Amino acid sequence: MIARLFIMFYAIASYAVFFVSFIWALGFVGNYNQFIAKSIDTGPPGDWGEAILIDVALLALFALQHSVMARPAFKRWWTRVIPAAAERSTYVLLTSLMLLLLFWQWRPIPAPVWQAEGIVAASLTGMHWLGWLIVLASTYMINHFDLFGLRQALFALRGTEAPPEPFKAPLLYRLVRHPLMLGFLLAFWATPTMTVGHLLFAVLNTAYILVGLQLEERDLIAAFGETYQRYRERVPMLLPRLIGGRRPAASETGVPRAP
């Protein structure tokens, strides 16, 4: 019972660290210096070469941890070392710590790339916040409490193991297969003030998201098989179809097409 309570406490503590990193992420990317200690463009402009080297290293470190620890093979090995119920919380905790390190150590390159004014600036700020809203909403469409390890800890507290989450495609997941990542892309790119440092952050994160999604989809196909394959054929990856879209083939729906 003590061990189960400890896992629950660990899951809540990891969630609290995630919460801090998420709030800092909002302030970091949006440059809200009045609320947070350091944002993407704050700090004295230093040497570009050194800044690029450090920023790329920080993002690479985050990408490595975030992708390696998400793979099923790593999880199988890792859950021989730590309790299965604490695996997701550990992932959340280490990811959040990596993000805090990145925000803290990020070197700004504040040279401007674009500066929007008036209605364009307001629209970009609106799209930026829409992106964050999509990120948060998407976690609830999958299962917020499972993604952040709280569900697994709660099951452990009751003395059972959480069953794996089934395939889901509600709401935004009917428009694109990865709304959460689409939200991040909006939040990173839609800004009235784009600097060289911010552009580096947006470009590298976009590349990482595109590579990460290949790995995630490989795992999703292994987990959900034919169901995910059909979903993949029917629903675009990141950009929603604006009008109509392709009619699903009979093989995708199981229902013969009307002539």
Ligand SMILES: C[S@@+](CC[C@H](N)C(=O)[O-])C[C@H]1O[C@@H](n2cnc3c(N)ncnc32)[C@H](O)[C@@H]1O
């Ligand atoms: C951080 S979430 C990102 C989900 C998705 N890539 C997105 O951008 O909206 C990653 C987790 O969601 C799960 N996942 C992704 N798509 C799913 C789906 N359609 N149904 C159930 N789980 C899904 C993956 O297995 C993974 O554990």
